[in-house]
Amino acid sequence: VTGFLGRRKAAQESTRLKGETHEFINPLNPGELTTHPGEEFRKQWEQIILSAQDKICNGISELEGGREFHEDVFQRPNNGGWGRTRVLQNGKVFEKGGVNVSIVKGHLPPGAARQMTSRGHTGLDPSRALEFYACGLSLVIHPHNPMAPTVHCNYRFFQLFDAETKQPLTWWFGGGTDLTPSYLFEEDAEYFHRTLKNVCDRHGEDKYPRFKRWCDEYFLIPHRGETRGVGGIFFDDFNEGGNPEVGKAFASECLDAFNEAYIPLVRKRMDSEFTPEQKEWQQLRRGRYVEFNLLYDRGTKFGLQTPDARYESILMSLPLTSRWEYQAPQGDVEGSWEQRTQQALKNPRDWIP
Amino acid sequence: VTGFLGRRKAAQESTRLKGETHEFINPLNPGELTTHPGEEFRKQWEQIILSAQDKICNGISELEGGREFHEDVFQRPNNGGWGRTRVLQNGKVFEKGGVNVSIVKGHLPPGAARQMTSRGHTGLDPSRALEFYACGLSLVIHPHNPMAPTVHCNYRFFQLFDAETKQPLTWWFGGGTDLTPSYLFEEDAEYFHRTLKNVCDRHGEDKYPRFKRWCDEYFLIPHRGETRGVGGIFFDDFNEGGNPEVGKAFASECLDAFNEAYIPLVRKRMDSEFTPEQKEWQQLRRGRYVEFNLLYDRGTKFGLQTPDARYESILMSLPLTSRWEYQAPQGDVEGSWEQRTQQALKNPRDWIP
Numbered sequence: 001v002t003g004f005l006g007r008r009k010a011a012q013e014s015t016r017l018k019g020e021t022h023e024f025i026n027p028l029n030p031g032e033l034t035t036h037p038g039e040e041f042r043k044q045w046e047q048i049i050l051s052a053q054d055k056i057c058n059g060i061s062e063l064e065g066g067r068e069f070h071e072d073v074f075q076r077p078n079n080g081g082w083g084r085t086r087v088l089q090n091g092k093v094f095e096k097g098g099v100n101v102s103i104v105k106g107h108l109p110p111g112a113a114r115q116m117t118s119r120g121h122t123g124l125d126p127s128r129a130l131e132f133y134a135c136g137l138s139l140v141i142h143p144h145n146p147m148a149p150t151v152h153c154n155y156r157f158f159q160l161f162d163a164e165t166k167q168p169l170t171w172w173f174g175g176g177t178d179l180t181p182s183y184l185f186e187e188d189a190e191y192f193h194r195t196l197k198n199v200c201d202r203h204g205e206d207k208y209p210r211f212k213r214w215c216d217e218y219f220l221i222p223h224r225g226e227t228r229g230v231g232g233i234f235f236d237d238f239n240e241g242g243n244p245e246v247g248k249a250f251a252s253e254c255l256d257a258f259n260e261a262y263i264p265l266v267r268k269r270m271d272s273e274f275t276p277e278q279k280e281w282q283q284l285r286r287g288r289y290v291e292f293n294l295l296y297d298r299g300t301k302f303g304l305q306t307p308d309a310r311y312e313s314i315l316m317s318l319p320l321t322s323r324w325e326y327q328a329p330q331g332d333v334e335g336s337w338e339q340r341t342q343q344a345l346k347n348p349r350d351w352i353p
Numbered sequence: 354v355t356g357f358l359g360r361r362k363a364a365q366e367s368t369r370l371k372g373e374t375h376e377f378i379n380p381l382n383p384g385e386l387t388t389h390p391g392e393e394f395r396k397q398w399e400q401i402i403l404s405a406q407d408k409i410c411n412g413i414s415e416l417e418g419g420r421e422f423h424e425d426v427f428q429r430p431n432n433g434g435w436g437r438t439r440v441l442q443n444g445k446v447f448e449k450g451g452v453n454v455s456i457v458k459g460h461l462p463p464g465a466a467r468q469m470t471s472r473g474h475t476g477l478d479p480s481r482a483l484e485f486y487a488c489g490l491s492l493v494i495h496p497h498n499p500m501a502p503t504v505h506c507n508y509r510f511f512q513l514f515d516a517e518t519k520q521p522l523t524w525w526f527g528g529g530t531d532l533t534p535s536y537l538f539e540e541d542a543e544y545f546h547r548t549l550k551n552v553c554d555r556h557g558e559d560k561y562p563r564f565k566r567w568c569d570e571y572f573l574i575p576h577r578g579e580t581r582g583v584g585g586i587f588f589d590d591f592n593e594g595g596n597p598e599v600g601k602a603f604a605s606e607c608l609d610a611f612n613e614a615y616i617p618l619v620r621k622r623m624d625s626e627f628t629p630e631q632k633e634w635q636q637l638r639r640g641r642y643v644e645f646n647l648l649y650d651r652g653t654k655f656g657l658q659t660p661d662a663r664y665e666s667i668l669m670s671l672p673l674t675s676r677w678e679y680q681a682p683q684g685d686v687e688g689s690w691e692q693r694t695q696q697a698l699k700n701p702r703d704w705i706p
Contacts, residue, residue, distance in 0.1 A: 070679075087679040098679065223657045223664040287671070294647035295657070304576045304648070311576040316679050318640070324671035326423075326440040326451065 036168035037159060037244045042133065045157050045248055046103060049137045050084070052155075052255040053101050056139060057086055059259040060099070063266055064091045069099065077308055081105045085313040089320065093148075093270045097141035098316030104134045106307060107163060129163035136175070137255065138299065140317040141262075146282035147272035149181035149188065150229070150289065151262045152317070154299065155251040157244075173247035174236035177258060178215055179265075180229030180289060182282040184341040186351075188265050189230040193351035195261040196233050196254070203250045208352075211235045216348040221292050226345035228292045232261075281330050281338050283323035290322050389521035390512060390597045395486065398510050398601055399456060402490045403437070405508075405608040406454050409492060410439055412612040413452070416619055417444045422452065430661050434458045438666040442673065446501075446623045450494035451669030457487045459660060460516060482516035489528070490608065491652065493670040494615075499635035500625035502534035502541065503582070503642065504615045505670070507652065508604040510597075526600035527589035530607060530614060531568055533582030533642060535635040537694040539704075541618050542583040546704040548614040549586050549607070556603045561705075564588045569701040574645050579698035581645045585614075634683050634691050636676035643675050 037045075057069045069086035076082060083102035088094055108130040136156025143150070155175035161168050179192045193212070200208035215234035219227050233254070238247050293300050303314035331342035390398075410422050422439035429435060436455035441447055461483040489509025496503070508528035514521050532545045546565065553561035568587035572580050586607070591600050646653050656667035684695035 072680075089679055096677075096679070223662060223667075283674070290643060291647060291668075294644060295654075301648075309576060312680055314576075315644075315677060318677035320678060321636070321674065321676050323674050324449075324668060325673060326442055326449070326669050327425075327665055 033170055033239065033242055035242055035244060037157075037171055041244060041248070042135065042157075042159075046135050048248070048252045048255070049101050049103075049135055049155070052137055052252070052258070053084065053086065053099055055256075056137075056258055057099050059263050060088065060094065060097055060141065063093050063263065063270065064088065067091060069097075072313075074310060074313075076104065076106075076310075079105070080308060083310065083313060085310070085316065087316055091144075093143055093145075093266065095142045095144045096316070096320040097139070098313070099137070099139040099141075100313050100316065101137050102135070102310075102313065104132075104306060106132065108132045108160070130169070131161040131163045131166070133157075133159040133161070138317075139258075142286070142319045143266055143270060145270050145272055146182045146274050146278045147185075148266045148269035149179050150286075150319075151177070151179055153177040153255070153258050153262075155255050157247070157251070171239060171244060172236070173238040173244075173251050175251055175254060176211070176215055176218075176232060176234030177254060177261060178219060178229055178232035178234065179262075180285070181341065182285045183278070183337055184230065184344050185269075188268070189344075189349075190351045192230075192232060192261050192265065195257055197352055199250075199253050199257045200233065202253065203246075207250075208233065212350075219292065221288060221296065223295075224288065224291075226288075226342065227348055228289060228345075230344060230351070231348060277330075280323065283321060284325060284328050284330070286319040286322035287324045290318055293317055386523055386592065386595055388595055388597060390510075390524055394597060394601070395488065395510075395512075399488050401601070401605045401608070402454050402456075402488055402508070405490055405605070405611070406437065406439065406452055408609075409490075409611055410452050412616050413441065413447065413450055413494065416446050416616065416623065417441065420444060422450075425666075427663060427666075429457065429459075429663075432458070433661060436663065436666060438663070438669065440669055444497075446496055446498075446619065448495045448497045449669070449673040450492070451666070452490070452492040452494075453666050453669065454490050455488070455663075455666065457485075457659060459484065461485045461513070483522070484514040484516045484519075486510075486512040486514070491670075492611075495639070495672045496619055496623060498623050498625055499535045499627050499631045500538075501619045501622040502532050503639075503672075504530070504532055506530040506608070506611050506615075508608050510600070510604070524592060524597060525589070526591040526604050528604055528607060529564070529568055529571075529585060529587030530611060531572060531582055531585035531587065532615075532618075533638070534694065535638045536631070536690055537583065537697050538622075541621075542697075543704045545583075545585060545614050545618065548610055550705055552603075552606050552610045553586065555606065556599075560588075560603075561586065565703075572645065574641060574649065576648075577641065577644075579641075579695065580701055581642060581698075583697060583704070584701060630683075633676065636674060637678060637681050637683070639672040639675035640677045643671055646670055 061068050067088070069088045072085045072087075074083050074085070081102070081104040083100065083104075085098065085100045088097045091097075134156060136154060138154040138156075140152045141150065153176070155173070157171070157173050159168060159171040177196060179189065181188065197208040197212075200211060211233035212231060215231040216227055218234045219229065219231065221228060238250075240246060300314060300317070303309055304311060330336065330338040333339055414421050420441070422441045425438045425440075427436050427438070434455070434457040436453065436457075438451065438453045441450045444450075487509060489507060491507040491509075493505045494503065506529070508526070510524070510526050512521060512524040530549055532542065534541065550561040550565075553564060564586035565584060568584040569580055571587045572582065572584065574581060591603075593599060653667060653670070656662055657664060683689065683691040686692055
């Protein structure tokens with residue numbers, strides 16, 4: 001079985017649990033990592049994340065005529081870090097949007113380790129208790145208008161320590177930016193991908209093709225044989241070169257490009273006319289979004305397993321409204337826009353020739 | 354840590370994945386089972402299941418003024434059994450209801466064994482390949498009116514065979530019936546529980562207390578610290594006494610009592626007046642329902658992992674519409690009906706004094 005579709009099918013047949021069959025990017029074995037980020041590096045990354053949150057929220061608020069996000073700053077118990085959740089609900093343009101920062105420290109609960117990376121931690125002694133540090137930004141934005149796409153973006157830095165000796169063991173970056181239209185506009189998908197590719201290319205020409213494909217694989221809904229959306233980029237376990245500055249620079253430039261990649265698409269579509277039937281299709285697609293996030297998304301599972309998880313922040317990714325219909329016919333109507341859109345999810349395309 | 358709430362809390366703290374901490378009912382060790390159901394037993398059980406489907410659908414259709422369920426009969430590939438899915442969507446009284454029968458045979462995929470029972474299969478040699486037979490009825494019914502409760506009911510018989518020798522290895526019954534009101538009417542919860550208790554009591558006075566408590570534990574949404582609804586009964590791994598006739602009689606009487614337990618509650622509430630705010634609360638509760646089913650329900654996970662799963666049948670349990678709001682305030686408004694309802698989910702009660 002070769003090729004993406006073949007491997008996807010193999011993944012479905014073997015576990016039906018997760019379509020991700022990515023051949024991992026050969027991150028350095030944890031034992032080979034010699035450079036370990038310290039307090040100063042983590043503070044720099046936190047500043048990058050917090051500034052990105054400001055910039056993105058400002059961009060979204062501007063589309064809402066200046067209406068600001070509702071902000072909740074919370075401390076986690078037991079010196080376990082803090083977070084800044086920002087939510088905009090029932091806006092003029094956006095049905096619901098959350099842009100969250102969380103900075104979490106603590107013991108790694110047994111079940112959670114598996115959810116943290118795509119490959120598990122074969123390089124680490126499984127008998128040692130671990131502590132972790134995670135700092136990231138996670139956003140999901142759902143516009144009202146069914147012609148305007150939903151977007152998700154998440155960039156995070158993880159570090160693991162030996163719980164006893166407090167020695168750093170390994171670290172990595174992960175993240176991605178991906179688009180979920182209810183109605184496919186090919187030019188929008190191309191624009192979105194090209195914007196991300198421009199960032200990737202500055203960090204090596206291998207990045208976009210690898211991370212684009214990884215995105216298609218990660219956001220697969222295996223039981224439906226379709227992806228959550230038209231993709232973008234996704235990567236995990238990123239510690240290439242062994243220098244944390246490389247990952248920090250890449251992830252921060254990806255964050256910086258978010259507004260450029262997404263906001264013009266909303267601006268172009270947010271006042272489009274649409275029919276009640278088109279709104280209903282959007283609601284059905286939202287149902288698929290929920291299916292992916294609750295059944296398959298590693299981040300959601302990891303979040304909910306974290307001790308003292310703030311579930312309101314984690315579940316902000318779910319749409320305000322969604323719909324499940326038994327055998328909804330729209331995606332199968334020959335020649336329909338809905339079918340064309342669904343086809344693009346069943347057969348992920350190369351958006352940049 | 355003792356008592357239900359203590360154990361529930363311990364479960365949340367340890368895994369945050371599943372609140373079920375039931376002390377299992379000491380089913381006979383598979384090796385000690387000497388009576389193994391044969392073809393005739395399975396046919397009898399299939400007839401019970403198919404008749405129950407007819408009876409329940411007729412009861413629901415009557416509330417809809419005779420409108421019938423849409424029926425799909427499907428064959429599973431590779432001689433893997435068949436199913437009869439019945440769905441009623443966008444009715445006058447019901448937003449969505451599915452009453453499904455499935456009769457499934459096949460090899461047990463590796464990941465699926467864990468989802469099959471609550472205890473795993475410690476009595477079986479993990480190196481042997483397994484085949485399974487499962488026949489059950491599963492229903493979820495969501496009325497439009499927020500005063501009328503959602504209901505779920507599922508009864509199933511499982512049998513495992515050695516894939517090589519075809520020898521039967523073990524078998525068990527599982528199932529339950531549980532109620533999920535958006536607005537708590539204590540008299541309705543009591544009536545529902547009493548109807549189930551009457552059935553249970555005919556099969557031993559231990560049954561209702563054990564299965565009522567198991568239900569509260571199984572249908573816990575751990576990240577919210579609340580149950581999906583006001584419960585009912587739930588059991589699994591049931592092969593007590595080693596005689597399959599015992600489980601068959603019990604499960605078929607539970608199925609038979611479904612209409613009596615549920616239909617009067619809908620009839621009483623289906624024409625109630627309600628406000629838009631009450632409809633919105635119902636939609637939020639539906640969101641919780643989706644969270645439980647997609648994040649925690651073993652049956653859904655098992656179903657989606659089954660080779661050639663018919664996901665449309667499995668996901669019929671999801672409501673037609675649902676809603677997620679960041680920090681929805683209703684459940685916290687002092688003295689409100691919504692808060693009273695939510696309190697009953699955070700602190701499961703004994704409905705029968």
